[in-house]
Amino acid sequence: MAVQEKYAELIQSATTLGVANLAVAEKEGVLHVSGTANSTADYDALWALYDKIDPSMASGDLVMNIDIKADAGAQLKVTTDSTNLNIRSTPTTEGAIVGKAAHGEVVTLVEKTDDSWWKVKTTDGEEGYAYAQYLSPL
Amino acid sequence: MTKLLVAIAIAATIGFVSCSPKDADVKTAVETQLKAKPDMAGALVEVKDGVATLTGECKDESCKADCEKITQDVKGVKSVINNLAIMAPPPPPPPPASMTTMLDEATQQKVKDGLKDINGVTVEFVEDKAVLTGSVTKANRMKIMQMLSAAKVKSDVSKLTNKK
Numbered sequence A: 001m002a003v004q005e006k007y008a009e010l011i012q013s014a015t016t017l018g019v020a021n022l023a024v025a026e027k028e029g030v031l032h033v034s035g036t037a038n039s040t041a042d043y044d045a046l047w048a049l050y051d052k053i054d055p056s057m058a059s060g061d062l063v064m065n066i067d068i069k070a071d072a073g074a075q076l077k078v079t080t081d082s083t084n085l086n087i088r089s090t091p092t093t094e095g096a097i098v099g100k101a102a103h104g105e106v107v108t109l110v111e112k113t114d115d116s117w118w119k120v121k122t123t124d125g126e127e128g129y130a131y132a133q134y135l136s137p138l
Numbered sequence B: 001m002t003k004l005l006v007a008i009a010i011a012a013t014i015g016f017v018s019c020s021p022k023d024a025d026v027k028t029a030v031e032t033q034l035k036a037k038p039d040m041a042g043a044l045v046e047v048k049d050g051v052a053t054l055t056g057e058c059k060d061e062s063c064k065a066d067c068e069k070i071t072q073d074v075k076g077v078k079s080v081i082n083n084l085a086i087m088a089p090p091p092p093p094p095p096p097a098s099m100t101t102m103l104d105e106a107t108q109q110k111v112k113d114g115l116k117d118i119n120g121v122t123v124e125f126v127e128d129k130a131v132l133t134g135s136v137t138k139a140n141r142m143k144i145m146q147m148l149s150a151a152k153v154k155s156d157v158s159k160l161t162n163k164k
Helices: A008-016 A040-053 B002-019 B023-035 B061-072 B105-115 B138-150
Strands: A020-027 A030-037 A062-068 A075-078 A085-088 A097-101 A106-111 A117-121 A127-131 A135-137 B043-048 B051-058 B079-082 B121-126 B129-136 B154-162
Touching: A008 A020, A008 A030, A008 A040, A008 A062, A030 A040, A040 A062, A040 B138, A062 B138, A097 A127, A106 A135, B023 B043, B023 B051, B023 B061, B051 B061, B061 B079, B105 B121, B105 B138, B129 B138, B138 B154
Parallel strands: A030 A062, B051 B079, B129 B154
Antiparallel strands: A020 A030, A075 A106, A075 A135, A085 A097, A085 A127, A106 A117, A117 A127, B043 B051, B121 B129
16 A cells, blocks of 8 residues: 555645645655644644554654744743753754753743754743754644 | 606516516525535635526535536526536645655664664664564554654565563
């Protein structure tokens, strides 16, 4: 079965949720999907659907590069398990730690440096790069 | 006799004017109908002697046909000249960037950075894939997959087992 058919429900759902700039392409048996979801809830729904279609997401046949709409100035919630989120001087874990944001704290987006690292500012005025995976747009 | 003809002509004119809505009123009525629908907001109308001419842009053929029908149904419109143009479709979004992402050092570093806080998982890079080994909770598996997708990296998680 072509991967596009396997994930048809996911693509349909992304369309229904109004994912912006939705692009879907197949290459060497892997489906690549990109776009911008309107909310963290939409993003979570799409990932839950991926997990449902491909149990434990084990097939490695989908790269779902969907981000969540957040412009500079957007509020982001720190979604680490329980620990503090490091804020660093450069967008890599090599960067010096210039601040910390607690689990559940809300920080402000300065810029989306790339899909993995975002520049943020805490309420204490600490500014630097944090790993985007642990930030959820409110 | 001439006076009679003039009288008839005047009467006919008055009759015509009083029975049919004025072109300007018809135009307003058509505009109100078209503006009510977002798809049809780009349509412009001119009315002369009850003939409505539609110009401007519509997004597709069905929008164009609907505009014509709505106009036709407005009181006072005798006929419709449909000169609506179909809008060029919006350009398609660029293909997913993950199609062409190289598993270079910077990308590998992003993956390593993302795995830093997830215990019990190691990563190797084989050809164009991140091969993960270890045992993870369901929640962490989701995080790992999201992190890999954000880094635009293909995955091989066949050696990643579920923690009980």
